[in-house]
Amino acid sequence: MFKKVTQSVVNQMDSTRDLVPVHSILDHEHFRPLCLVKPKKKKIWKLSPGYTQTWYTLDDVLLPGEDNRSTESLFPKGDDQDSRQFTVKKRVSDTVDGSVSLHVESASVALKGVASLSREWSIKLQKNHIPIPKLEALKTERKMNANHSFIQQLQKKQQRLYMVHETVETSEETIYEESIKAEGSLKTQFHAKFFAKGTRENRQGITIPKGCTLAFRAIELTITDGSWDLQYFPESSRTLVCDGSSQGKLDRLEAEVKDTCQIFSKLSSDLFVVFLKAIKAVMRDRNLFEELTHKMEAVLDETGSCELKTESPDLKDLLSSLQNSSRHLLLKLAEAITYTLDALDELMEDQLLMLLESLEEKIVSQQLKLVKSILEHDDIEHSEGHFHVDASLLSFSQEREQKLTIAMVEMSGVKLQKDGSAVCTKAAFSAVAALYVSLYVLNLLSNSD
Known part of the structure; x- marks a missing residue:
């Protein structure tokens, strides 16, 4: 259900396909600003980019600066112009009149009558990003730790590395619910038969906490010895399969x-x-x-x-x-x-x-x-x-x-x-x-x- 929300948010907000939905609520913390991610292998059938988490942030792989200042200072605070809030709403209501017969594993379900599906949610979002000028300044202040085991393995395998620099997050707790209601006769058979007439309603939902990352954008990092840089126009940019x-x-x-x-x-x-x-x-x-x-x-x-x-x-x-x-x-x-x-x-x-x-x-x-x-x-x-x-x-x-x-x-x-x-x-x-x-x-x- 979380995937339905994040995909819907991306579809409504972004037509460039650069905004990447987070598919699992269990992983949302690994796609926050400054998190390091690796690109998935490109596929002919997949237009939008895909990334996997690394469990590391940029701060983890940089050497300390002269003032030992944390990268937390890069994040927007309060009413900073780099943090913007907005609301996305969606409502879906479908009604089907007829008969349906389904068979899954050892259970079968036959439904005659009317079935309806409704989804309705409103979600308040906050767009956060790390300003590029701040990242450019950080390059000169803090060098890459070339002896970090993760960086060494990354370079040994010649893998590319990206950093999350923009996210879309929930600005308050949100509840997403689906309701499926069937009216008529419902017959369910597992190993014993059960027959009922009337109304049956199935509701399911998910609570998305405040500050949960729903989608993100990432920028490629290049590492040479102890220095690092941002790739604004990577040579091997996404192939246009269209x-x-x-x-x-x-x-x-x-x-x-x-x-x-x-x-x-x-x-x-x-x-x-x-x-x-x-x-x-x-x-x-x-x-x-x-x-x-x-x-x-x-x-x-x-x-x-x-x-x-x-x-x-x-x-x-x-x-x-x-x-x-x-x-x-x-x-x-x-x-x-x-x-x-x-x-x-x-x-x-x-x-x-x-x-x-x-x-x-x-x-x-x-x-x-x-x-x-x-x-x-x-x-x-x-x-x-x-x-x-x-x-x-x-x-x-x-x-x-x-x-x-x-x-x-x-x-x-x-x-x-x-x-x-x-x-x-x-x-x-x-x-x-x-x-x-x-x-x-x-x-x-x-x-x-």
């Missing part, structure tokens, strides 16, 4: 996902089951998602061995198999898992649940073909672009499977009709490509079933 046709980008996307994830195909049938079980678990549980993400990033960052332990039974078998792998295989698998998690992280929570149901219904392979056919059209680069896909790809054995697929694709910005006609509700290549990557990996891992 150049070229969608067909050309699809070719590059297929090459990228195969190069990164084909290592999964070399697993034994037993490990296929282990890996798929773990991926399905993190799709359901955001805490497990974050745990696996951090562990895989630690593997890719470490120069030596990395002990992989967990208290989660859903991840234990996966991490155990990785721990027993050779160093070369471990790195390849960690890269593939991280790539997969990055794609899943781009999807909405409801899409993840729909993917889980698609796995149960064994329709992922057909969905993959459908999404690939969508990516072949240049119109998905433009809002209100119209095109057609092969209607046979929307033909499923059950109507609810078709409705499930259409709804899942629409959440990525493409509205489909049963006859194959399609229209983009937004420039959708990046979102649809992330769905393609997710389906590709799930299809690959589920082939052992």
Whole structure:
């Protein structure tokens, strides 16, 4: 739910894609001004930059200055002009009249009647940033600690380093709530049957504390011996993947996902089951998602061995198999898992649940073909672009499977009709490509079933 809020804030505030949403409330403290972050590996399908936390701030890796002054003096205070407050509001209300049937794991739910979803929130935000002139002055006052172990490892691995210099934070505690209300008949079956008529309401929410970082901007640092500098115009700036046709980008996307994830195909049938079980678990549980993400990033960052332990039974078998792998295989698998998690992280929570149901219904392979056919059209680069896909790809054995697929694709910005006609509700290549990557990996891992 936190991700829904941060993504919505970014969508309303920033059209340049430089403002990066924080996806987990557990990590927000690591994306405050002066926090050091590392860029994630660039992907063809991801337009906006991505970063991982380092647990360090700029102050941690600088040598003390002559006056021993802390970097806290760089932060805006009170009514400083570098700290601005504003309010963002959003209200969503949807009503569906009809019947829905869902199957997840051992439970099935059939709903007839009226269902409504409402989201309404107002959040007061504060934009903070460290003035560039102050950072320029700091360069001459305090040198980089070239003997710091983190800096030494960073330079040894030739990794780039960025610093958070602007954030969007909550200026007061905020409560975000969702309400799903169903009226009519509700039938739920776990192992025993339960039948009820009337009204059922499901409310869930999250409390976001004051001072919580929702989004940030980062600037690249360059380090040479004991000096450091700010890269205002980095030579290897973000590649504009909007150049070229969608067909050309699809070719590059297929090459990228195969190069990164084909290592999964070399697993034994037993490990296929282990890996798929773990991926399905993190799709359901955001805490497990974050745990696996951090562990895989630690593997890719470490120069030596990395002990992989967990208290989660859903991840234990996966991490155990990785721990027993050779160093070369471990790195390849960690890269593939991280790539997969990055794609899943781009999807909405409801899409993840729909993917889980698609796995149960064994329709992922057909969905993959459908999404690939969508990516072949240049119109998905433009809002209100119209095109057609092969209607046979929307033909499923059950109507609810078709409705499930259409709804899942629409959440990525493409509205489909049963006859194959399609229209983009937004420039959708990046979102649809992330769905393609997710389906590709799930299809690959589920082939052992």
